[in-house]
Structure formats: structure tokens, C-alpha cells
Amino acid sequence: MKCKIQKSKITGQIICPPNKSYTHRAIFLASLAGKNSTVENVLLSADTKATIETCKKFGAEIEIADSSIIVKNPIKIGTKVPEIDTENSGTTMRIASGIASLYSEEITLTGDSSLQKRPMQPLLDALSSIGAQCSSTDGKPPIKIKGKIIGGEVKIPGNFSSQFISSLLICAPLTEKGINLTIEGNLVSKPYLDATIATMRKFGVTVQTLIPYKRYNISPQIYKESTFTVPIDFSSLALLLSATVLNGEDITIKGNMGNLPQGDEVFIDILEQLGVQIMMDDEQIKIKSPEKLKGGKFNLSNSPDLLPPLAILALCSSGPIEIFNVKHARLKETDRIAIISRELVKLGINIQEKEDGMILEASENISGADLISEEDHRLFMAFCIAGMYVGNCTVTDPESVKVSYPNFVEEMNRMGAKILVD
Ligand SMILES: O=C(O)C1=C[C@@H](OP(=O)(O)O)[C@@H](O)[C@H](O)C1
Numbered sequence: 001m002k003c004k005i006q007k008s009k010i011t012g013q014i015i016c017p018p019n020k021s022y023t024h025r026a027i028f029l030a031s032l033a034g035k036n037s038t039v040e041n042v043l044l045s046a047d048t049k050a051t052i053e054t055c056k057k058f059g060a061e062i063e064i065a066d067s068s069i070i071v072k073n074p075i076k077i078g079t080k081v082p083e084i085d086t087e088n089s090g091t092t093m094r095i096a097s098g099i100a101s102l103y104s105e106e107i108t109l110t111g112d113s114s115l116q117k118r119p120m121q122p123l124l125d126a127l128s129s130i131g132a133q134c135s136s137t138d139g140k141p142p143i144k145i146k147g148k149i150i151g152g153e154v155k156i157p158g159n160f161s162s163q164f165i166s167s168l169l170i171c172a173p174l175t176e177k178g179i180n181l182t183i184e185g186n187l188v189s190k191p192y193l194d195a196t197i198a199t200m201r202k203f204g205v206t207v208q209t210l211i212p213y214k215r216y217n218i219s220p221q222i223y224k225e226s227t228f229t230v231p232i233d234f235s236s237l238a239l240l241l242s243a244t245v246l247n248g249e250d251i252t253i254k255g256n257m258g259n260l261p262q263g264d265e266v267f268i269d270i271l272e273q274l275g276v277q278i279m280m281d282d283e284q285i286k287i288k289s290p291e292k293l294k295g296g297k298f299n300l301s302n303s304p305d306l307l308p309p310l311a312i313l314a315l316c317s318s319g320p321i322e323i324f325n326v327k328h329a330r331l332k333e334t335d336r337i338a339i340i341s342r343e344l345v346k347l348g349i350n351i352q353e354k355e356d357g358m359i360l361e362a363s364e365n366i367s368g369a370d371l372i373s374e375e376d377h378r379l380f381m382a383f384c385i386a387g388m389y390v391g392n393c394t395v396t397d398p399e400s401v402k403v404s405y406p407n408f409v410e411e412m413n414r415m416g417a418k419i420l421v422d
């Protein structure tokens with residue numbers, strides 16, 4: 001499928017969707033805690049439904065009521081678990097692998113064709129070092145894990161994905177000895193580790209930070225019942241803000257900002273650096289954009305999901321936008337550095353692709369094109385927003401939005417966008 005996009009302006013109010021990363025974490029931890037643990041304001045999307053289904057396969061009994069989920073009975077470690085399919089969700093696959101290693105029976109975890117290209121080996125090596133038997137084809141899903149891990153000293157490289165470390169942190173308290181974790185080299189996507197630790201704390205488990213982003217100790221503990229409220233998603237907010245900069249007239253974005261760590265909050269600073277004025281409080285955000293942005297250099301090591309919404313802002317920048325330190329964006333649903341470089345050039349943006357990022361500068365000749373989003377939700381949404389600015393575009397794979405922002409197209413059209421799904 002693809003959609004046709006005409007030049008269009010959006011206006012009015014929009015509610016930012018709930019956070020995907022916190023929804024995943026809270027569902028897993030509520031499922032480990034049980035006893036009517038509740039997650040409120042959940043994001044119900046394909047990825048988070050994959051997490052709910054995964055927890056059910058681990059034996060949890062979960063009820064969905066409007067925008068909440070309630071865990072009636074917890075994950076039963078030790079029961080027979082059927083094959084788990086985490087579909088397109090890297091977060092589900094990585095966190096579920098840690099939980100699977102707590103079982104003595106072999107568990108198979110698989111995913112869709114995109115997930116089958118994403119790395120797992122560093123996590124499998126770490127789990128193997130404390131007693132799991134793991135196998136895979138080429139270090140990628142499908143994988144088989146047979147525990148059970150007993151805990152102890154674990155080392156893991158930090159330069160692929162913070163999700164491996166989140167996975168180890170989450171299963172650590174349920175091991176016999178607990179885990180002493182050392183992260184080797186520079187850790188990418190650091191704020192996601194803070195998000196994991198903050199969620200664990202809300203479910204009654206303490207992580208002892210010996211050296212931030214380097215060494216952690218987690219003693220044996222149990223997850224306690226809790227009620228967790230999910231804040232808005234700053235990665236989705238970044239897309240809405242880019243849409244507002246490029247195409248917005250008097251937009252108010254609403255939602256509970258919360259006070260939990262979210263690395264993608266840095267998009268607000270990035271916009272300010274580009275020359276945008278921000279007016280925000282705990283419940284809403286409005287912006288005022290200049291005719292042309294200033295351009296600048298941006299380190300996205302801690303916030304790789306900002307790459308698509310930032311890259312499209314080159315369309316209205318007078319100076320170049322340079323993005324660096326985000327090589328790990330090549331390991332997402334697609335190689336986002338390669339696909340953005342390949343596609344945005346079709347609109348008339350000059351792009352210099354680098355191993356760890358890119359430099360983008362709009363040419364004099366911006367014009368519509370047929371963009372291929374390779375079924376990557378963040379690329380689809382960013383390309384649509386670019387299409388609304390440029391006009392006369394088509395973008396493939398509108399159904400991919402189900403992963404993180406299921407009503408994105410409807411919401412944009414409600415506000416005045418002209419996105420026609422074929
Ligand atoms: O833990 C998480 O919720 C996530 C961590 C990040 O991945 P990496 O740590 O692999 O960079 C991010 O890109 C992803 O969208 C969600």
C-alpha cells in the first residue's frame with residue numbers, strides 16, 4: 001500500500017500518544033509483579049500488543065480495560081512456554097529474552113522479517129556467561145534460549161543497543177545470585193537505561209548504580225504490585241513538532257508530560273537551537289517557528305529515534321543540519337541512515353551520508369517524489385510530514401504506523417492534512 005500526499009497545512013489541537021518504551025516496561029514489570037498491578041494510559045499499538053501477548057505466553061493473565069491493563073495473575077516462571085513471536089518489536093524481543101533465560105525449558109523467540117535482521121548476539125553471549133544455552137542463526141532471531149541463569153558477573157558491550165542492558169537489568173533481581181553488570185565501551189541510548197531503572201523502582205526493585213552507564217549491581221528481589229501511569233511519548237511528540245514547524249498554523253499539542261526520564265525530550269532544545277520558540281507547561285506545548293530554521297550540529301547518541309523528525313527539518317533550514325554519533329540508527333526497523341539518505345535526496349535535499357550520521361542541506365529545487373519507507377513506522381511518518389510541506393508525493397507502507405502511532409494518518413487529516421491512503 002502507499003498514500004498520496006498533497007501540500008497541506010494543519011491546525012488545531014492534538015493529543016500526543018502515550019509512550020511506547022514505558023508501556024513495554026510497565027507491562028513486563030506489572031506482569032512480573034501480578035496482584036492486580038495496573039498500567040494506566042497505555043499505548044495500545046502493534047508493538048505493545050506484542051508485549052502483552054508475550055507476557056501471556058509466559059503465563060500472565062492480563063485484562064485490557066479502555067486505556068489500562070490489569071495483571072490478574074503474574075508470569076509463571078517454570079511453565080511450558082509456546083513459541084513467542086514479537087513481530088516488529090525490538091524492545092519486546094530483547095526484554096523477553098532475559099525473562100526466557102529464567103526458565104529451565106527451552107523457549108523459541110522469533111519476529112518479522114525486519115526483526116530477523118536485528119542483532120541479538122551480545123545479549124545471548126551475556127546470558128550464556130551466566131548459565132543459559134542460546135542458539136540462533138547468525139546472532140539474529142529466531143533464537144532459542146534455555147536457562148536457567150543463576151546470575152553473577154556479566155559483561156556486555158554498550159555500543160549496539162541499550163535494550164540488551166535493559167533486558168539484563170529486568171531479569172537480574174529474579175536470579176539466585178543477582179547480577180553485577182559491567183558495560184564495556186561507550187553506551188548508546190543512555191536515557192533508555194534510566195527509563196528502565198525508573199520503572200523498576202516504581203515496581204519496588206532497586207538497582208544500585210556503582211558507576212553511571214558502566215557498572216550496576218542488582219541483588220535478588222521481587223517485583224511488587226503497583227499502579228503505573230504512562231506519560232506521553234517524546235519520540236512521537238518530536239514528529240508532531242516537526243509537522244508543526246513545517247506545516248502548522250496555531251497548533252496545540254496536549255498530553256501528560258510526566259517527570260520520568262525521556263531522552264527524546266532533547267528535541268525541545270534542538271528546536272530552540274534551530275530558532276524555534278517553545279511555550280510549554282506540564283500539559284501542553286505550543287511553538288512559534290521562523291520562516292527559515294538556522295541549521296546546526298546535533299549529537300543523537302542518546303536519542304536515535306529523533307533522526308527521522310530532525311532530518312526532514314532540513315527542508316526549511318537556511319544552513320545545513322549535521323547529525324552525528326548515531327551509528328546505532330542503522331540497527332533499527334531499517335538502516336535509517338541509509339534509507340533517509342536514499343529517499344530525502346529525491347525531494348531535492350543534498351545529503352552526505354556518514355557512517356554515524358549525515359549532513360543535509362536543502363537545494364533550490366525542492367519537489368515532490370515517490371518515497372519508499374520500507375515499512376518503517378518512523379520513516380513513514382517523517383516522509384508524510386515532508387510530503388505535506390513539498391506536495392505531490394507518495395509514501396509507501398501507511399500501515400506501518402500501527403507499531404507506535406496507530407491513528408497518525410487520521411489525526412493529521414483531521415487537522416487539515418491531505419494524505420490519501422490508496
Ligand atoms: O528501550 C527502548 O525502549 C528503546 C531503546 C532505543 O533503542 P537502542 O537502545 O537499541 O538504541 C530506541 O531506539 C528504541 O526505539 C526504544
Ligand SMILES: C=C(OP(=O)(O)O)C(=O)O
Nearest residue numbers: 088089090091305332333
Ligand atoms: C527502534 C524502535 O523500536 P524497537 O527497537 O522496539 O523495535 C523504534 O520504535 O523506533
